[in-house]
Amino acid sequence: MSEQWMKGLKTLCSARSSFEKTGQIWSVFLSPERILEAARRLYDEEYFIEDISVVDTADGFLVVYHFDHFDGSARVALRCLVPHDNPRVPSIASVFTGADWHERESHDFFGIEFTGHPNLIPLLLPDDLGFHPLIKEEKARVPLKDLMEPGEIVECDPGFTLFPEEAKEAESEKPAKEATQGS
Amino acid sequence: MTRQAAAEQVAGDFYTRHFVEPGPREDTLILNMGPQHPSTHGVLRIVLELDGEYILRAEPVIGYLHRMHEKMAEVKTCLQYMPNMGRVDYLHPLAWNWAFVGAVERLGEIEVPERAEYIRVITVELNRITSHLVWWGAYILDLGAFTPIMYAFDDREYLLDLLQIPTGSRLTYSFFRPGGVSTDLTEDFLKGVLEFIPYFRSRLPMYKDLVTDNIILRKRIEEVGVIPLEVCRRYGATGPVLRGSGQPYDVRRAEPYSVYDRFDFEIPTDEKLDAMGRYRVRVAEMEQSMRIIEQAIEGLPEGPHIVKGAPKPKWKAPKGEAYFAVEGARGKIGVHLVSSGKANPYRLKLRSPTFSNMSLFAEIARGTLLPDAVAILGSLDLVIPEIDR
Numbered sequence: 001m002s003e004q005w006m007k008g009l010k011t012l013c014s015a016r017s018s019f020e021k022t023g024q025i026w027s028v029f030l031s032p033e034r035i036l037e038a039a040r041r042l043y044d045e046e047y048f049i050e051d052i053s054v055v056d057t058a059d060g061f062l063v064v065y066h067f068d069h070f071d072g073s074a075r076v077a078l079r080c081l082v083p084h085d086n087p088r089v090p091s092i093a094s095v096f097t098g099a100d101w102h103e104r105e106s107h108d109f110f111g112i113e114f115t116g117h118p119n120l121i122p123l124l125l126p127d128d129l130g131f132h133p134l135i136k137e138e139k140a141r142v143p144l145k146d147l148m149e150p151g152e153i154v155e156c157d158p159g160f161t162l163f164p165e166e167a168k169e170a171e172s173e174k175p176a177k178e179a180t181q182g183s
Numbered sequence: 184m185t186r187q188a189a190a191e192q193v194a195g196d197f198y199t200r201h202f203v204e205p206g207p208r209e210d211t212l213i214l215n216m217g218p219q220h221p222s223t224h225g226v227l228r229i230v231l232e233l234d235g236e237y238i239l240r241a242e243p244v245i246g247y248l249h250r251m252h253e254k255m256a257e258v259k260t261c262l263q264y265m266p267n268m269g270r271v272d273y274l275h276p277l278a279w280n281w282a283f284v285g286a287v288e289r290l291g292e293i294e295v296p297e298r299a300e301y302i303r304v305i306t307v308e309l310n311r312i313t314s315h316l317v318w319w320g321a322y323i324l325d326l327g328a329f330t331p332i333m334y335a336f337d338d339r340e341y342l343l344d345l346l347q348i349p350t351g352s353r354l355t356y357s358f359f360r361p362g363g364v365s366t367d368l369t370e371d372f373l374k375g376v377l378e379f380i381p382y383f384r385s386r387l388p389m390y391k392d393l394v395t396d397n398i399i400l401r402k403r404i405e406e407v408g409v410i411p412l413e414v415c416r417r418y419g420a421t422g423p424v425l426r427g428s429g430q431p432y433d434v435r436r437a438e439p440y441s442v443y444d445r446f447d448f449e450i451p452t453d454e455k456l457d458a459m460g461r462y463r464v465r466v467a468e469m470e471q472s473m474r475i476i477e478q479a480i481e482g483l484p485e486g487p488h489i490v491k492g493a494p495k496p497k498w499k500a501p502k503g504e505a506y507f508a509v510e511g512a513r514g515k516i517g518v519h520l521v522s523s524g525k526a527n528p529y530r531l532k533l534r535s536p537t538f539s540n541m542s543l544f545a546e547i548a549r550g551t552l553l554p555d556a557v558a559i560l561g562s563l564d565l566v567i568p569e570i571d572r
Contacts, residue, residue, distance in 0.1 A: 021291060023506030049539075050421040050508075053532035055521055066506065066519070066534075073553055075506060098418035101542045109253070124246035124571060127197040133254055134530075139186030142523040148504045 003021035005041035010034060012160045024066070024075040027151050029160065031091045032080050035065070039099075042067050042076065050075070052102035054110045056134065058141040059162060061087050065099075068169055081144070082112070085138040090124070091117035114142040198244045202230045211239060221538065224321065225567030229544075231343045231553070235530040243541060249571040256531035261287050261361065262496045265530075269355035271533065272569035274314040277307045277350075278511035285440060285507035286520040287361040290500050293493070299363035300442045302349075304479045305408055308472040309346060309376065312383075313339045314512035315465050322462070322561040323394055326403055329393050338386060341379055348372045361498075363489025364420075373480060380473050387470070395466065404458040408547055408559035411456060418546075419539040422514025423468065424563055426452045427461035434510035445456035458562035465564070469526050499526045513537050513564050516566040537563070537570045 001072040003026075009121050012029040030038055050066035065078040080089050091114035093099065103114040104123035111132040114120060121127070150163040195203075195215070203213055219227035226247035234239040252271060256264050268283045269276040269353040281303060288295060296336040316339045320332030335480025343353045349366050350358040358365055410420070413429045425432055431450045451467035453460030500522040500549055523529040540563050547554045 001352070021292075023286075039514070043417075048416040050517055051277065051419070051519075051532065051534040051539075053519060053530075055530045064519070064532075066510075066517070070432045070437070072432075075508075077506075079410065096417055097546070098420075098539050098542050101538065110454070121198075121201055122246070124249040126246075133251065134257075142529060145501055146519050147523055148483060155310060 005038070005045045005047075009041060011151065011155065011157075013150070013163075014165065015151035015153045017149070019073055019075070022149070024077045024150070025073070026076045026123040027079065027148075028076065029079050029081070029162075030083060035078065035080055036090050036092055036095065038078055039065070041094045043095050046070070047076065049096040049098050049102070052099060052106055053136070054106050054112060054134070055147065056110065056136045057081075057140060057147060058143045060084055060111060062144060063089050063106065063112060065092070087111065088113045088115055090115050092121075093117055093173055154173075158172075195459060197423075198242070199230055201234070202240075202242050208234075208239075218244075224565055226568050227541075227565065227570070229556075230524050231556075232269070233553065236553050238548050238551055239554060241545045241556070243544055245541070245567070245570055247571065248568045250568075252522045252533060252572045253531055256528045258527060259354060259404050260496055260526040261498060261500055261528065262494060264531075268359075269357040269567070271375045271515075271535070271572055272511065272513070272537075272566050273354055274317050274566050275310055275512040275522050276356045277303075277310040277358060278352070278509050278516055281307060281441075282507055282511075282516040282518045283520075284359045284361045284377070285509060286505045286518040287494070287500060289497075289507050290503055290520055290522060291361065291494065292501075293362045294490050295363055295441075295488045296490055297442070298367075298490050301479050301483045302364050302488060303359065303441060304323070304443065304446075305368070305376065305476055306346065306349065306364075307312070308476045308479070309342055310356070310470050311512045313342045313346070316342075317566045318389075318465060318512075321393075322564075323400070324523070325406035325557055325561040326400065328394070328400075334390070334393075335388070338383060340407045341382075343469065345379065359464050360489055360493060362493030363487070365487040365489070368483075373458075373483075376476060376480065377530055379490075381478060383473065384470075387466075387555070390466075394431045395462070401459065404562065405455075405460075406457050407555045408458045408551070408562055409541065410547055414543055414546065418543040420514070420543055421536050422511065422564075423461050423464045424514065424540045427464045427562075428452065428456050429508050432510050433513050438508055440507070440509060443475075443477075444572040445482070446475045449473050461562045461564075497526050499524060500528065508534075508565060511536055513566065513569070514540060533572050534567045535572055537565050538572075539564055541570050 014028045017024055017027050045067050047067040050068050053064050055062040060083045062082045063080045067076045106112050108122055108125045144162050188303045212233045214231045217225040228244040252267050268279040271279045317334040320335030323331040344561045347353055349368055364534050410428050415425045415428050426497030429452055431452045433450045447473045461530045502524040504521045506519045508515050519532040521530040
C-alpha cells in the first residue's frame with residue numbers, strides 16, 4: 001500500500017499497528033488544523049472514507065476517522081484529540097462528501113463542532129433534544145492510554161505525552177525536553 | 184416576496200423549514216416524500232424541491248427508526264448485546280452478528296474452531312440470498328410489478344424455514360457467539376440446503392426471462408442513476424452499489440476474514456454504473472453465494488461448533504480497540520470496539536453500509552425525474568433501521 005500520503009505531513013504521533021490485532025495498519029494522531037490536509041492527501045491516494053466516530057476519554061474527545069483503500073487491508077485511523085469544553089474540528093466534508101452525515105451524527109451524539117460544515121443540523125436525533133447522549137459522566141471517563149495501544153511508533157512529537165511509556169522510548173534523542181514533560 | 188418571507192409561509196417541521204431557508208423559487212414545489220411512503224421501505228423521508236417532475240434539490244431526513252444501538256452497547260456486556268445485532272439490519276442480520284463477534288474475537292484473541300467458521304459461511308451466505316430476494320421482489324414492486332415479489336418470497340420462505348433450524352428464529356437472528364456459533368448444524372439442515380440449491384438454480388432462468396430481460400424493466404432502470412466511481416469513493420459507498428460502479432471491491436476478498444480465502448468465487452461487477460448495473464450485480468451475487476455454500480458444505484470439517492472456554496455472559500474484554508469489517512448484503516459492515524477492560528464495551532461504533540450508500544442519493548437525484556428517483560432509491564437497497572441504527 002502506498003504511504004505517499006504521509007510524506008511531509010506534520011503529525012503529532014504516527015504508529016503502525018498490526019492488522020490482525022486491531023484491524024488497522026496506521027494510527028495517526030493529528031492536531032485539528034492538519035485534518036483537512038491529511039484528508040486531502042488520502043483522497044489523492046484514492047482512499048475512501050469508512051466512518052467518523054468519537055470516543056469520549058478523560059483526555060478529551062477523540063475524533064477518529066477511518067479510511068480504507070480498494071486494494072484491501074489498508075485501514076488508516078486518523079485521530080484528533082479535542083478538549084471537552086471546546087470541541088472543534090474542521091469539517092472534511094469539502095473533500096470527502098460522505099463525511100457530511102458522519103459529522104452530523106457525531107455532532108448529535110457528542111456535540112462536536114465541525115467548523116466549516118455546510119449543514120450541521122441534527123441527523124438522527126430530534127432537533128429539540130437538548131443533550132448529547134453519548135457523552136460520559138466525568139467519573140466514567142477513562143484515560144486514552146488505558147483504551148488503546150499506541151502500536152509501533154514511527155514518529156512522535158516530543159510534546160505528545162498521551163502514551164507515557166512509549167514516549168520515553170522515542171525520547172532518547174531529546175532527553176531534556178522529555179524529562180520535563182514526564183514530570 | 185423575499186426569500187425569508189417565502190420560507191416563513193411554508194408549513195412544516197424543522198427540516199422542511201431548514202430546507203426552504205435558502206429560499207425556494209416561486210415556481211417550484213416543496214414535497215415531502217415519506218416518512219410513510221411505500222417506496223421508501225420503512226420510514227425514510229426525503230424533502231424535495233420540484234420543478235414540474237424534475238428534482239432540483241433533495242434532502243433525506245433520517246432518524247425515524249433510530250434506536251441508539253451504540254449507547255445500548257455501553258450498558259450491556261458483549262454477550263448481552265448479541266440480540267441487538269440481529270435487529271440492526273433485519274434482512275442480513277447474520278452479517279451484523281459476524282461483524283460484532285469478529286471485533287470481540289479480534290480484541291479478546293479468541294480462537295474460532297474451523298467447523299464454526301464453515302457454519303458461519305454457510306448461514307451468512309444463505310442469509311445473503313434471502314436478503315437479495317427481498318430486495319429483488321421489493322424493488323420490482325416499487326417499479327410497479329406485483330408478481331415477482333410473490334416468487335421471491337416463496338423461495339425466501341424455503342430458506343427461512345431452513346435457517347430456523349440452527350438459529351431458532353426467522354428474522355432477527357442472534358446465532359453467532361464469540362468463539363463460534365450457538366448450535367451445530369443438523370443433517371436435516373444440510374440436506375435441505377443441498378436440495379435448495381439446484382431448485383433455486385432452476386428458478387433463476389425464469390426470473391431472468393420474466394423480469395431481468397423484460398423490456399419494461401429495462402426501459403425503466405437502464406441509464407438511470409449513474410453513479411461514477413469517484414462519487415462512491417467520496418461518500419464511502421460499498422457493496423453492490425460500488426461494484427455496480429465497476430470496482431471489484433468485496434471485503435470477503437479485500438480483507439479476507441474467516442475461511443473465505445479457501446473458496447472459489449467471483450466478484451460480479453458492472454461497467455454501466457446505472458440502476459440496471461446494480462441490479463445485475465445483486466442477481467449475479469446470489470449465484471456466487473450458492474457456489475460458496477456448495478464448497479463450504481463439501482469441505483465442512485468435523486469438530487466443535489464453539490471453542491472450549493468461550494466467553495461467558497459476564498466475560499470482560501481486555502483493554503484495547505479492534506475494528507472488524509465484513510461484507511454484508513448491502514456493503515461493508517464495520518464494528519469499532521473500544522474496551523477499558525470492563526464487561527461492558529467502553530465505546531462501540533457501528534459502520535452501516537446503507538448509511539454511506541444513502542448519503543450519495545441527494546447528489547445523484549439532482550436533475551432526475553421524480554419516478555426515476557424512486558428507481559434510484561430502490562437500486563441502493565435501503566434498509567432503514569440499518570441507516571438509523
